[in-house]
Amino acid sequence: MSIVMATDIRQPIGWLFSALGVILVGYGLTTGGNPMYERSEGVNINLYWGLIILIFGLLLLLLAWRGRRRILGLTARGTPTPAEEARERATGMPPRGALRTAPRREAERETGEIVFRARRRERRRLRRLSGEGR
Amino acid sequence: MAVYFAAVLGVGWMLRRRMTTSGEFLIAGRSLPAWVTGLAFISANLGAQEVIGMGASGAKYGIATSHFYWIGAIPAMVFVGIFMMPFYYGSRARSVPEYLKLRFDEKTRTLNAVSFAVMTVFSSGISMYAMGKLFNLLLGWSFNVSIWVSAAIVLGYVLFGGLTSAIYNEVLQFFLIVFGFAPLVFLGLRAVGGWHGLQAKLTDAAILRGLPAGSLNHAWQGMGHASTNPIGVEWFGLVMGLGFVLSFGYWCTDFLVVQRAMAADSMTAARRTPLIAALPKMFFPFLVILPGMIALVLSAKGSGAMGIIPAKLGAGGAPLVDQAGRTVLDYDLATPMMLIRLFPSGMLGLGLTALLASFMSGMAGNVTAFNTVWTYDIYQSHIRRNASDAHYLWMGRASTVGGVLLAIAAAYVAGAFNNIMELLQLVFAFVNAPLFATFLLGMFWKRSTGHGAFIGLISGTLGAMIHHGLTLPEGAVAGIKGGFFGHLHTYPSEMAQTFWTAIVAWVSCFVVTIVVSLMTRPRPEPELVGLVYSLTPHEAQEEKRWTHRPATLAIVVLAMTVILNLIFR
Numbered sequence: 001m002s003i004v005m006a007t008d009i010r011q012p013i014g015w016l017f018s019a020l021g022v023i024l025v026g027y028g029l030t031t032g033g034n035p036m037y038e039r040s041e042g043v044n045i046n047l048y049w050g051l052i053i054l055i056f057g058l059l060l061l062l063l064a065w066r067g068r069r070r071i072l073g074l075t076a077r078g079t080p081t082p083a084e085e086a087r088e089r090a091t092g093m094p095p096r097g098a099l100r101t102a103p104r105r106e107a108e109r110e111t112g113e114i115v116f117r118a119r120r121r122e123r124r125r126l127r128r129l130s131g132e133g134r
Numbered sequence: 135m136a137v138y139f140a141a142v143l144g145v146g147w148m149l150r151r152r153m154t155t156s157g158e159f160l161i162a163g164r165s166l167p168a169w170v171t172g173l174a175f176i177s178a179n180l181g182a183q184e185v186i187g188m189g190a191s192g193a194k195y196g197i198a199t200s201h202f203y204w205i206g207a208i209p210a211m212v213f214v215g216i217f218m219m220p221f222y223y224g225s226r227a228r229s230v231p232e233y234l235k236l237r238f239d240e241k242t243r244t245l246n247a248v249s250f251a252v253m254t255v256f257s258s259g260i261s262m263y264a265m266g267k268l269f270n271l272l273l274g275w276s277f278n279v280s281i282w283v284s285a286a287i288v289l290g291y292v293l294f295g296g297l298t299s300a301i302y303n304e305v306l307q308f309f310l311i312v313f314g315f316a317p318l319v320f321l322g323l324r325a326v327g328g329w330h331g332l333q334a335k336l337t338d339a340a341i342l343r344g345l346p347a348g349s350l351n352h353a354w355q356g357m358g359h360a361s362t363n364p365i366g367v368e369w370f371g372l373v374m375g376l377g378f379v380l381s382f383g384y385w386c387t388d389f390l391v392v393q394r395a396m397a398a399d400s401m402t403a404a405r406r407t408p409l410i411a412a413l414p415k416m417f418f419p420f421l422v423i424l425p426g427m428i429a430l431v432l433s434a435k436g437s438g439a440m441g442i443i444p445a446k447l448g449a450g451g452a453p454l455v456d457q458a459g460r461t462v463l464d465y466d467l468a469t470p471m472m473l474i475r476l477f478p479s480g481m482l483g484l485g486l487t488a489l490l491a492s493f494m495s496g497m498a499g500n501v502t503a504f505n506t507v508w509t510y511d512i513y514q515s516h517i518r519r520n521a522s523d524a525h526y527l528w529m530g531r532a533s534t535v536g537g538v539l540l541a542i543a544a545a546y547v548a549g550a551f552n553n554i555m556e557l558l559q560l561v562f563a564f565v566n567a568p569l570f571a572t573f574l575l576g577m578f579w580k581r582s583t584g585h586g587a588f589i590g591l592i593s594g595t596l597g598a599m600i601h602h603g604l605t606l607p608e609g610a611v612a613g614i615k616g617g618f619f620g621h622l623h624t625y626p627s628e629m630a631q632t633f634w635t636a637i638v639a640w641v642s643c644f645v646v647t648i649v650v651s652l653m654t655r656p657r658p659e660p661e662l663v664g665l666v667y668s669l670t671p672h673e674a675q676e677e678k679r680w681t682h683r684p685a686t687l688a689i690v691v692l693a694m695t696v697i698l699n700l701i702f703r
Binding site: 008009012013015016017019020023024027028031034036037039040041043045046049050053056128129130 | 137138141144145148156170228305310317321325475480484514519523
């Protein structure tokens with residue numbers, strides 16, 4: 001679930017900075033020798049910083065795209081082949097590209113549950129009050 | 135700015151379909167990865183008051199301002215991540231006041247919830263007021279338009295996407311602030327002759343101001359005594375007042391930041407959130423403090439005079455002059471003046487958008503903290519107890535609108551009564567200072583009771599008020615600066631008085647809580663499992679890979695902070 005979230009946020013950030021980068025680079029190119037650059041010590045800061053921002057934005061979009069491909073590849077994978085299953089049983093590790101973080105997070109939730117279940121009465125009372133599950 | 139507005143509203147819009155329960159809307163359903171919550175943790179705190187305020191302090195105190203980060207933030211962030219998050223997260227409390235209810239009782243929770251709700255609304259209003267005035271000054275924009283437009287945009291994306299939207303946008307705002315201000319430092323350093331040029335010019339500036347020659351370039355030199363450093367406080371007051379009481383009081387108990395960590399998707403992620411936030415926080419002095427320091431010594435275009443910070447104007451429009459006859463500078467304008475002085479059109483737009491983004495992220499943080507505390511800790515606990523979750527979701531949205539409107543009202547009040555702002559910030563300091571003592575005793579001493587906590591909090595606040603009322607900073611008259619009960623002691627500076635007030639408040643709360651707890655009956659131990667250190671199973675938090683353990687990250691963070699302190703001592 002969280003990898004989808006991470007992908008979600010990298011996209012808007014990537015788009016924003018790519019757009020800002022394009023604006024700055026474009027403006028920097030068209031105002032090449034303008035006297036306003038005296039303020040910035042003669043450096044065409046619009047152009048150079050705009051390029052850096054654009055690269056950052058594109059990098060994030062690339063990471064987001066790769067993350068999404070990994071998930072789509074996973075759902076299209078279907079059931080693991082016998083070879084993959086055997087390897088998984090032997091090494092205890094899920095096939096490459098699977099959501100590696102998911103089992104760890106489940107374990108985290110379980111240990112969190114141990115602590116939580118210790119106050120069962122209080123939790124039941126809270127649930128009654130809030131009306132929600134969990 | 136238009137692109138930025140489209141982006142933040144777009145993020146909110148993208149998330150609207152997930153907002154199906156009150157938990158999803160108000161506390162992000164506990165589903166966010168550590169890097170997101172970590173960056174949001176620091177960004178929610180990085181409001182414009184921080185960006186502009188640190189620039190102002192940089193001009194006033196030099197590199198010693200970094201104490202606010204390296205002493206006044208990092209240790210507390212490490213502490214809350216390692217020691218306190220297990221209780222905040224493991225208790226399944228939906229807010230900091232709710233933790234107090236689980237650990238102590240309803241009245242302690244209500245005291246904390248009400249004071250926090252009021253403070254957060256006013257904080258938001260003061261921030262909006264400052265932004266309105268600044269953009270009016272810099273760009274000539276209407277004060278009203280700036281306030282209403284930015285409030286409307288924040289309201290828009292929070293209403294659509296709840297806390298998740300606020301957090302995602304805080305991550306966005308973090309990067310925008312970094313990209314907006316980094317070139318400022320780069321160009322500024324070029325303009326003053328690099329780092330060595332800056333050091334030399336600051337030495338001149340210090341001598342001009344009557345301070346020891348190296349005092350603006352060194353953080354620790356001269357901390358032996360209040361008169362040899364620009365802040366005007368000795369090391370004990372600094373470390374204990376700022377480094378311990380104020381800093382731990384904020385980072386460990388303020389729901390605005392803790393809420394971001396509580397939205398993480400696992401216990402380890404929650405514990406790592408403040409630590410991940412500490413990494414950029416350590417380096418922020420170079421981003422926000424340096425511009426202020428450079429502004430002090432950068433030559434103005436045209437006149438060539440030293441420093442681009444304008445003089446502070448008095449009521450009649452004439453520049454104010456201090457006791458030694460020097461003009462008082464309007465330090466708050468240090469960073470904005472840097473933007474105007476060094477950025478050409480284009481980059482200036484980005485810098486101003488970054489400034490606006492920092493205002494808006496602070497405001498969104500306040501709004502999302504307020505709506506959660508209102509809905510769960512005030513409304514659900516006292517007004518309508520057993521309604522359906524759909525009703526609380528509705529209430530969450532309604533209180534978002536209400537919170538924004540109240541903040542706007544507070545902004546206008548701040549405008550009408552300038553002294554109100556100072557008074558309010560004083561009151562908030564009184565209320566905040568004792569908080570950490572209560573949480574510390576609650577989490578690490580199973581014998582502390584609800585009565586103890588409640589009375590302790592009140593005595594801490596009273597202690598702060600009394601201490602402030604009996605002391606004055608040097609050169610001040612009795613009134614809002616203190617001394618309204620009498621004049622027992624003079625402090626060398628306002629900072630010193632503030633830090634010592636905090637120490638007094640903390641000690642009174644601590645002592646009174648212990649005494650009253652010993653006289654009252656505690657809750658049975660089974661009820662406190664998971665809420666107190668000694669009653670919580672420790673193996674619950676073990677991460678196998680040591681590279682992923684919060685403790686490893688904590689050690690790295692602390693080591694780097696010590697090194698930074700040594701380099702800039």
